[in-house]
Amino acid sequence: MISDIDTETGSLITNLTCPECGAIHSAAVINTVCVNEACRSTLFAKYNLSRSINKSILAGRPATMWRYKEFLPVIEEKNIVTLGEGFTPIIPIENLRQFIGDNEVFWKDESGNPTGSFKARGISAAVSKAKELGIDTIATPTAGNAGGALAAYAARAAIRAIVYMPKQTPKVFKDECRLYGAELVEIDGNISDCGRLVNELALVHGWFQVSTLKEPYRLEGKKTMGYEIAEQFNWQLPDVILYPTGGGTGLIGMWKAFDELERLGWIGSKRPRMVAVQSQSCDGIVKAFNAGHHVSEFADGGFTIANGLRVPKPYADKVILRVLRETNGAAITISDEEMGSALKEIARNEGMLIAPEGAALWQAFKKLKATNWIKPGEKVLMINTGSGYKYLENIEL
Numbered sequence: 001m002i003s004d005i006d007t008e009t010g011s012l013i014t015n016l017t018c019p020e021c022g023a024i025h026s027a028a029v030i031n032t033v034c035v036n037e038a039c040r041s042t043l044f045a046k047y048n049l050s051r052s053i054n055k056s057i058l059a060g061r062p063a064t065m066w067r068y069k070e071f072l073p074v075i076e077e078k079n080i081v082t083l084g085e086g087f088t089p090i091i092p093i094e095n096l097r098q099f100i101g102d103n104e105v106f107w108k109d110e111s112g113n114p115t116g117s118f119k120a121r122g123i124s125a126a127v128s129k130a131k132e133l134g135i136d137t138i139a140t141p142t143a144g145n146a147g148g149a150l151a152a153y154a155a156r157a158a159i160r161a162i163v164y165m166p167k168q169t170p171k172v173f174k175d176e177c178r179l180y181g182a183e184l185v186e187i188d189g190n191i192s193d194c195g196r197l198v199n200e201l202a203l204v205h206g207w208f209q210v211s212t213l214k215e216p217y218r219l220e221g222k223k224t225m226g227y228e229i230a231e232q233f234n235w236q237l238p239d240v241i242l243y244p245t246g247g248g249t250g251l252i253g254m255w256k257a258f259d260e261l262e263r264l265g266w267i268g269s270k271r272p273r274m275v276a277v278q279s280q281s282c283d284g285i286v287k288a289f290n291a292g293h294h295v296s297e298f299a300d301g302g303f304t305i306a307n308g309l310r311v312p313k314p315y316a317d318k319v320i321l322r323v324l325r326e327t328n329g330a331a332i333t334i335s336d337e338e339m340g341s342a343l344k345e346i347a348r349n350e351g352m353l354i355a356p357e358g359a360a361l362w363q364a365f366k367k368l369k370a371t372n373w374i375k376p377g378e379k380v381l382m383i384n385t386g387s388g389y390k391y392l393e394n395i396e397l
């Protein structure tokens with residue numbers, strides 16, 4: 001007879017803790033943000049981590065993000081909603097050596113994820129946990145990729161999905177939502193406008209919303225990038241990580257992962273310097289970082305080809321700024337024009353059709369190297385967060 005134990009993931013989750021006020025929330029019930037009205041902060045999942053857990057548990061595990069299931073929130077195997085997300089390749093810059101000198105520069109290429117972006121990670125975790133908690137309807141505001149990922153994973157989980165997306169978003173992002181059977185609502189506005197609407201309607205209709213960092217589990221999915229980076233670099237983290245920052249989930253997620261890995265004793269205390277790269281049209285984090293502020297101002301300068309970066313005010317701006325400061329990081333903006341030319345440069349020379357969000361990082365790398373912020377010999381990792389194929393209607397050839 002198969003015992004119950006065989007159907008459990010072995011998740012070590014203990015609770016959800018508020019990083020602002022310390023309030024502890026149960027991980028066994030539905031949560032959004034901290035219940036304390038004064039902070040309403042993103043909740044961080046906590047795990048019972050100890051040095052007695054050996055890396056060897058990973059041997060022979062599937063090449064998806066669920067290989068780290070002890071450090072993810074899902075309790076029952078049957079609730080995992082997976083389409084093979086994660087364990088994406090790390091690919092070195094091969095031909096553009098004139099720009100990299102004696103640095104070692106790599107992409108972590110997220111474009112091969114289901115629905116063509118790293119949003120698959122966060123949404124796989126959030127939809128899985130929603131299934132475990134018996135949720136029947138999930139809604140989200142999106143700049144594009146999160147909506148497609150939610151639509152696909154909700155279809156897989158037989159959960160109803162409702163997606164609010166700015167009208168200006170390229171057609172492919174809308175079509176994929178409809179094809180996966182989600183209810184798509186187009187809004188004459190930006191992602192903040194979508195967010196306000198979803199927030200109001202979710203209350204009225206009892207929908208669960210997976211708006212960036214307003215529920216705890218998308219962060220858990222995205223943090224698996226940090227686990228993979230450590231494992232794929234043989235537990236020696238790079239010196240610098242460049243990240244295209246919208247809501248900041250991936251940036252915060254990697255930082256959380258490195259903290260967990262240190263508590264497991266799988267890595268040491270060295271941390272990469274984290275760099276937030278924003279589009280010139282939404283540069284609130286860059287401005288706040290450079291001015292020494294702890295929160296960002298609303299900043300929406302309108303259309304950008306990098307729709308994933310059109311987030312006028314990240315909900316977790318305080319945490320993003322803390323990560324940048326704690327790691328001696330930096331923040332930098334890139335224009336649409338620069339993204340377009342970087343995208344083409346990478347396509348022609350490296351054979352990768354990366355997203356404009358990823359392309360921004362290549363441009364940022366060149367700038368940070370020119371000012372010697374990136375030092376000779378340092379190992380640099382750029383996260384190509386998505387596939388360029390979804391953006392072609394906005395790329396001039």
Ligand SMILES: *Cc1c(COP(=O)(O)O)cnc(C)c1O
Pocket residue numbers: 117118119145146212244245246247248249250251308309355357358385386387
């Ligand atoms: C969403 C998205 C981003 C930004 O991710 P955050 O977690 O919101 O910071 C970057 N690139 C692409 C392709 C995206 O879809």
Ligand SMILES: [Zn+2]
Pocket residue numbers: 018019020021022023034035036039040041
């Ligand atoms: Zn709190």
